[in-house]
Structures are given as C-alpha cells and as structure tokens.
Amino acid sequence: MKQFNTLLEAAKCAATRCESFRFATSNDRYDVKDLLVLAETSDSEDPIDEDNFYVVSPAGSIGLCEDGEDIDWLFLTVSSTDENLPTTLQTTSQIKFCSKCGSRVILGASFCGTCGKKLN
Incomplete structure (x- = not known):
C-alpha cells in the first residue's frame, strides 16, 4: 500500500x-x-x-x-465493497545475502541462519 x-x-x-x-x-x-x-x-x-x-x-x-x-x-x-482491508500495515521483509556463505538472510537479522556469521 x-x-x-x-x-x-x-x-x-x-x-x-x-x-x-x-x-x-x-x-x-x-x-x-x-x-x-x-x-x-x-x-x-x-x-x-x-x-x-x-x-x-x-x-x-x-x-x-x-x-x-x-x-x-x-x-x-463504493465500487469495491468486497475489498478485504487489513487492520494493520503489513510490511514485507527484504531479503539480502550473507557475505560469507551466500545464503539468503532477512534484513535486520544479526547473524546468518546458515553459517552464523555476524551480519552488518
């Protein structure tokens, strides 16, 4: 939205x-x-x-x-009475990659879930 x-x-x-x-x-x-x-x-x-x-x-x-x-x-x-409106704002997580092993990690994570490297 x-x-x-x-x-x-x-x-x-x-x-x-x-x-x-x-x-x-x-x-x-x-x-x-x-x-x-x-x-x-x-x-x-x-x-x-x-x-x-x-x-x-x-x-x-x-x-x-x-x-x-x-x-x-x-x-x-008025035209879209069947629209399913959320009650909370849904934020989508952005994905980035670990610089050590290349695994996908969630933006904001402190450590890689695969190799454990500390993320910036």
Missing part, C-alpha cells in the same frame, strides 16, 4: 483508482471533487502528527495509520 503524509496526497492517489467513496462510519458519499475538497480542508484544519501517515488500498480506500501499524479506514470505495 502506498503511504502519504497528507490526506490530500492520499485522496489524489485514491481518485485515480475510484470515482466514488463513502465515509467508513456512515453512508455519507463523496465523489472525487468532494473528497479532494474535504481532504484539503482536513489537512489545513487538523494536520496529522509527523509519525503518522495515510495509506491507500489497491482499490482506492483511504486509511490513517497513527502508530505505524494499526490502520483506521476513513474512506471506503
């Missing part, structure tokens, strides 16, 4: 994926123009903290990630 620092940036991205949205806790509906105006107003009146960010799902739903993990979905797409 793409991450954004402002609701307006997230709304612009979501607008390329969907044309109609509804607020997550009500049936209030928004077209792209209304969503962009609402996002710009929200950013100017109540900006998010620097550690928080917005996410946009593949279908265009917009969520707020306040702690880097949990996602509160704010705007859902």
